Amino acid sequence: MRQSKLFTKTKRESPTDEVSKNAELLIRGGFVHKEMAGVYDYLPLGLQVLRKIENIIREEMNAIGGQEVFLSALQEKELWQKTNRWDDEIVDNWFKTKFKNETELGLAFTHEEPLTRLMKDFVNSYRDLPFSAYQFQNKFRNETRAKSGVMRTREFIMKDLYSFCKDEKEHNEFYEKAKEAYEKIFQRVGIGHITYLTFASGGVFSKYSHEFQALTGAGEDTIYIDEDKGIAINKEVYTDEVIENLGLSKERLVEKRAVEVGNIFTLGTRFSEALDLTYQTEKGDKKNVFMGSYGIGPARLMGTVVEALADDKGIIWPESIAPFRVHLLVLGEDKEVIKKAEEIYAELLKNKIEVLFDDRGEMSPGEKFADADLLGMPIRLVVSQRSMKESGIELKKRNEEKGKIVSQEELLDLLKLEPRA
Ligand code: ATP
Numbered sequence: 001m002r003q004s005k006l007f008t009k010t011k012r013e014s015p016t017d018e019v020s021k022n023a024e025l026l027i028r029g030g031f032v033h034k035e036m037a038g039v040y041d042y043l044p045l046g047l048q049v050l051r052k053i054e055n056i057i058r059e060e061m062n063a064i065g066g067q068e069v070f071l072s073a074l075q076e077k078e079l080w081q082k083t084n085r086w087d088d089e090i091v092d093n094w095f096k097t098k099f100k101n102e103t104e105l106g107l108a109f110t111h112e113e114p115l116t117r118l119m120k121d122f123v124n125s126y127r128d129l130p131f132s133a134y135q136f137q138n139k140f141r142n143e144t145r146a147k148s149g150v151m152r153t154r155e156f157i158m159k160d161l162y163s164f165c166k167d168e169k170e171h172n173e174f175y176e177k178a179k180e181a182y183e184k185i186f187q188r189v190g191i192g193h194i195t196y197l198t199f200a201s202g203g204v205f206s207k208y209s210h211e212f213q214a215l216t217g218a219g220e221d222t223i224y225i226d227e228d229k230g231i232a233i234n235k236e237v238y239t240d241e242v243i244e245n246l247g248l249s250k251e252r253l254v255e256k257r258a259v260e261v262g263n264i265f266t267l268g269t270r271f272s273e274a275l276d277l278t279y280q281t282e283k284g285d286k287k288n289v290f291m292g293s294y295g296i297g298p299a300r301l302m303g304t305v306v307e308a309l310a311d312d313k314g315i316i317w318p319e320s321i322a323p324f325r326v327h328l329l330v331l332g333e334d335k336e337v338i339k340k341a342e343e344i345y346a347e348l349l350k351n352k353i354e355v356l357f358d359d360r361g362e363m364s365p366g367e368k369f370a371d372a373d374l375l376g377m378p379i380r381l382v383v384s385q386r387s388m389k390e391s392g393i394e395l396k397k398r399n400e401e402k403g404k405i406v407s408q409e410e411l412l413d414l415l416k417l418e419p420r421a
């Protein structure tokens with residue numbers, strides 16, 4: 001992509017109405033646009049990041065057998081009354097609206113109810129189980145606080161997977177697989193090293209739920225981590241009893257700020273009982289399906305990456321989710337230099353290397369460098385009179401201080417050899 005054609009422009013000034021670093025950098029870089037408090041639009045560069053994160057999640061969900069669906073966001077009052085989750089006194093973040101005939105409806109903040117009901121059409125016998133279904137779908141939540149940029153918004157895409165098993169034993173097996181899939185996702189997105197499996201409050205069917213908490217000062221949660229074991233306890237369940245229960249010792253636990261990037265939960269038969277989702281066992285009796293739910297917010301992940309990896313010059317995207325892998329800059333107006341840069345751009349495209357080409361005229365080198373740092377592509381290539389004097393191209397990684405000159409021949413080999421995360 002040519003940067004001269006990109007309709008978004010970077011901004012030098014920070015927005016005055018943002019307190020979070022992720023929103024500030026993402027808005028300045030033109031990744032997102034703020035509609036109102038807690039409501040953001042995704043622009044071309046931001047959408048690329050979001051889609052790449054979604055694809056990593058999708059691959060890992062498919063790998064554990066998840067089947068993708070897409071449910072409606074419009075919710076029927078009667079359905080949610082059956083599980084006692086319609087009342088605003090009980091669920092305080094509903095957005096609700098009405099049909100023209102005054103029938104009330106809700107905008108989904110989660111999808112346990114409709115998906116459980118839907119499965120009544122398809123689950124009859126023990127032979128139909130186990131399986132899991134997931135979606136990427138907009139959730140609406142009337143969040144009280146919306147000061148964390150894209151990490152907590154009032155409309156957001158969630159990947160939510162639901163598992164349907166015959167019994168607790170079968171569920172536990174799937175749950176472990178899901179846990180491993182989650183670990184892979186956070187690794188691949190580039191925050192594996194700061195993400196901790198965290199014990200949080202469970203429900204009737206299990207003592208704990210598991211959150212995946214990423215360390216960042218921008219997080220709203222407090223957790224206690226055991227660095228050696230790589231696990232943590234959420235403050236909400238942090239008691240002497242729980243510490244002992246998990247075989248941890250208080251002296252080793254360190255208090256940290258973190259953000260919940262994902263969450264897995266044993267639902268048991270809470271929903272299948274309320275909505276009568278049953279199957280016939282081998283012996284011929286009727287049993288409730290045993291369920292679990294597994295959520296991740298791709299935009300929250302994106303915000304977390306910005307918060308955790310950025311430096312004072314801007315964003316640093318991991319290769320796996322960067323909008324473009326390479327940012328190619330041409331400096332100055334010299335015809336030979338421009339010709340060389342165009343040649344390299346064409347060659348990168350031919351070799352299917354994702355590249356943003358800063359071909360904008362009337363821009364000082366300083367402005368171009370500042371934009372490249374702000375936008376955060378992993379590899380910066382510079383073609384200038386100086387680099388050409390050294391008969392090459394300057395290659396610098398965003399997370400390294402110094403670059404090096406490489407020849408045109410070396411360049412492609414180098415880019416091909418670079419491991420793609
Ligand atoms: P939190 O405790 O942070 O409010 P939650 O426990 O309500 O989140 P879940 O209902 O488990 O969140 O949602 C699953 C995932 O969706 C979360 O782990 C998070 O990644 C993401 N998520 C939740 N709320 C938001 C939001 N308001 N904006 C963006 N992502 C969100």
Ligand code: MG
Pocket residue numbers: 260263
């Ligand atoms: Mg939570």
